[in-house]
Amino acid sequence: MTTNMQVLLASRPTGWVTEENFKTVSTPVPAPADGQVLVRNHYLSLDPYMRGRMNDTKSYAAKQEIDAVMVGGTVGEVIESKNPKFKAGDIVVGAYGWQQYGCSDGAGLNKVDVSRVPMSAYLGVIGMPGVTAWVGLLDICQPKAGETVVVSAASGAVGSAVGQIAKLKGCRAVGIAGGKEKCDYVVNELGFDACVDYKAGRLRQDLKAATPDGIDCYFENVGGEILDAVLARTNAFSRVAVCGLISQYNATEPYGVKTFQAILVNRIKVQGFIVSDRLNLWPPALKDLADWVASGKLKYRETIAQGLENAPKAFIGLLKGQNFGKQLVKLI
Amino acid sequence: MTTNMQVLLASRPTGWVTEENFKTVSTPVPAPADGQVLVRNHYLSLDPYMRGRMNDTKSYAAKQEIDAVMVGGTVGEVIESKNPKFKAGDIVVGAYGWQQYGCSDGAGLNKVDVSRVPMSAYLGVIGMPGVTAWVGLLDICQPKAGETVVVSAASGAVGSAVGQIAKLKGCRAVGIAGGKEKCDYVVNELGFDACVDYKAGRLRQDLKAATPDGIDCYFENVGGEILDAVLARTNAFSRVAVCGLISQYNATEPYGVKTFQAILVNRIKVQGFIVSDRLNLWPPALKDLADWVASGKLKYRETIAQGLENAPKAFIGLLKGQNFGKQLVKLI
Numbered sequence: 114m115t116t117n118m119q120v121l122l123a124s125r126p127t128g129w130v131t132e133e134n135f136k137t138v139s140t141p142v143p144a145p146a147d148g149q150v151l152v153r154n155h156y157l158s159l160d161p162y163m164r165g166r167m168n169d170t171k172s173y174a175a176k177q178e179i180d181a182v183m184v185g186g187t188v189g190e191v192i193e194s195k196n197p198k199f200k201a202g203d204i205v206v207g208a209y210g211w212q213q214y215g216c217s218d219g220a221g222l223n224k225v226d227v228s229r230v231p232m233s234a235y236l237g238v239i240g241m242p243g244v245t246a247w248v249g250l251l252d253i254c255q256p257k258a259g260e261t262v263v264v265s266a267a268s269g270a271v272g273s274a275v276g277q278i279a280k281l282k283g284c285r286a287v288g289i290a291g292g293k294e295k296c297d298y299v300v301n302e303l304g305f306d307a308c309v310d311y312k313a314g315r316l317r318q319d320l321k322a323a324t325p326d327g328i329d330c331y332f333e334n335v336g337g338e339i340l341d342a343v344l345a346r347t348n349a350f351s352r353v354a355v356c357g358l359i360s361q362y363n364a365t366e367p368y369g370v371k372t373f374q375a376i377l378v379n380r381i382k383v384q385g386f387i388v389s390d391r392l393n394l395w396p397p398a399l400k401d402l403a404d405w406v407a408s409g410k411l412k413y414r415e416t417i418a419q420g421l422e423n424a425p426k427a428f429i430g431l432l433k434g435q436n437f438g439k440q441l442v443k444l445i
Numbered sequence: 446m447t448t449n450m451q452v453l454l455a456s457r458p459t460g461w462v463t464e465e466n467f468k469t470v471s472t473p474v475p476a477p478a479d480g481q482v483l484v485r486n487h488y489l490s491l492d493p494y495m496r497g498r499m500n501d502t503k504s505y506a507a508k509q510e511i512d513a514v515m516v517g518g519t520v521g522e523v524i525e526s527k528n529p530k531f532k533a534g535d536i537v538v539g540a541y542g543w544q545q546y547g548c549s550d551g552a553g554l555n556k557v558d559v560s561r562v563p564m565s566a567y568l569g570v571i572g573m574p575g576v577t578a579w580v581g582l583l584d585i586c587q588p589k590a591g592e593t594v595v596v597s598a599a600s601g602a603v604g605s606a607v608g609q610i611a612k613l614k615g616c617r618a619v620g621i622a623g624g625k626e627k628c629d630y631v632v633n634e635l636g637f638d639a640c641v642d643y644k645a646g647r648l649r650q651d652l653k654a655a656t657p658d659g660i661d662c663y664f665e666n667v668g669g670e671i672l673d674a675v676l677a678r679t680n681a682f683s684r685v686a687v688c689g690l691i692s693q694y695n696a697t698e699p700y701g702v703k704t705f706q707a708i709l710v711n712r713i714k715v716q717g718f719i720v721s722d723r724l725n726l727w728p729p730a731l732k733d734l735a736d737w738v739a740s741g742k743l744k745y746r747e748t749i750a751q752g753l754e755n756a757p758k759a760f761i762g763l764l765k766g767q768n769f770g771k772q773l774v775k776l777i
Binding site: 367370373390 | 711715
């Protein structure tokens with residue numbers, strides 16, 4: 114194989130992303146110059162934040178440029194190195210984006226230990242999504258043992274870690290997920306105390322039943338009606354970490370949050386965060402996560418699309434909640 | 446005078462408060478028992494929080510009971526004391542509610558120094574509203590010199606202090622108020638850098654012009670469309686102290702906040718607070734406030750209704766923004 118397949122942003126979506134917003138091209142595999150390293154990517158990470166980058170609006174990150182390779186985290190193997198810090202065979206995590214090969218000076222590339230866990234975990238539970246769960250729950254929400262922690266998108270890469278970490282800290286963990294299969298997984302496999310199926314049509318009643326002592330911490334991934342239902346169940350001095358609002362990313366009209374007054378009445382702290390703002394917390398978070406995964410205390414699940422050409426479809430599925438656990442694309 | 450006029454809650458309002466929700470009664474002036482003190486109230490404080498107490502809903506404070514004297518802060522003179530801590534002639538701040546006399550064991554009653562400032566100031570700028578401004582701005586928002594601080598209800602008892610304290614801390618202070626007269630006062634008398642008249646029909650354009658560098662801190666008193674307009678102008682890592690949502694207190698349908706996503710994109714911290722939760726901050730706040738008032742750095746304005754019988758009308762006017770500065774009722 115001498116070509117490097119790449120997926121570029123072809124056009125910016127209005128509302129829902131479609132496959133036509135992407136285009137696939139083949140370019141020559143780059144030859145590393147002195148100081149550079151060439152990596153064959155094994156897995157590409159698909160994450161909701163990418164939807165925001167596709168917009169032409171002010172945001173916390175630089176927008177994705179048209180006709181440029183889509184941004185994204187990758188893990189793969191060094192196949193040629195002219196950089197003394199790396200050698201062929203090293204397994205490295207980086208951000209080469211939606212392409213089969215990456216070539217760079219090695220900045221931001223980290224070698225990972227695949228003796229205890231498979232390399233794909235470094236894009237999920239021991240990577241950005243896991244650190245996101247750790248930071249939002251432990252640094253922002255700071256739950257105390259015995260408190261009730263609720264997390265939306267509970268079977269996803271971030272949500273599944275949030276609930277399990279809450280359990281490790283002695284909390285009652287309640288998930289919100291779409292469909293019986295995901296809810297069963299969250300309770301039976303991951304050990305949450307309860308999970309509310311928001312597609313069942315009884316969101317408020319089911320959430321009330323699952324949180325008999327109210328809600329002390331909420332880890333928000335979705336927004337919309339679920340946010341309103343949760344805020345209505347909050348206790349005094351509760352904390353809300355706003356990590357994502359995936360229900361809004363493709364909406365043409367923003368949802369109007371009707372329970373804002375709960376923030377006043379219950380003296381809630383609501384805080385939005387982006388894990389890349391908190392680089393100082395990555396080392397302690399990654400250490401905890403790796404230990405918990407290696408010792409079997411922190412489980413994870415992956416949905417793996419096969420082949421880069423299927424990345425756009427898999428990404429659209431992710432935005433619609435069709436994945437189950439961490440969404441990856443296997444590139445070889 | 447041997448009777449004690451009192452205003453009781455007659456019925457709970459649905460939507461807007463009306464004068465029919467209150468009733469006025471005359472009772473005998475109580476005779477203090479051993480350990481008790483009898484106070485003739487000179488001023489009654491009217492505050493937005495009272496609207497919440499009138500509802501039969503869960504809130505941070507006990508609800509106002511039907512046929513009980515309306516709650517409220519008062520300042521007055523001890524006219525008879527059988528408590529060694531007080532003597533006739535002492536000027537005391539307490540919470541005797543909407544009545545001409547108060548009689549109690551003295552718990553929660555504080556003597557105040559009226560040599561430097563008039564007693565009414567202890568219900569406003571050197572009292573609960575002033576401490577509210579101090580706590581929400583300095584403890585929650587923590588503005589840095591050079592940042593832009595926006596406050597709604599800017600000519601009110603709390604808002605007028607927020608903007609002046611922001612100026613004392615080296616910030617750009619921008620008010621939002623209803624009408625040209627209030628805005629002129631906020632800028633010309635209180636020294637804010639700008640004030641947006643939300644009644645002028647150009648809220649978003651005027652707010653943008655008044656905040657050329659965006660908004661770093663927002664002290665929220667009103668909610669609704671003003672909240673949406675402000676959140677849309679926030680900078681990264683901005684802070685919002687939610688002190689009140691007066692536009693919602695008489696609404697039968699809650700306003701839907703459409704800019705919640707700004708909390709994520711800008712990593713905003715939004716925190717609701719009630720000043721009575723933070724008793725440890727009252728002493729340093731009151732010291733600052735008294736010093737600033739005595740030295741002329743912190744100005745205030747009062748709207749004074751004459752006679753307890755006019756308290757219901759004045760309270761309804763407060764909820765409609767008809768007051769200008771701190772709303773008081775003069776009782777003698």
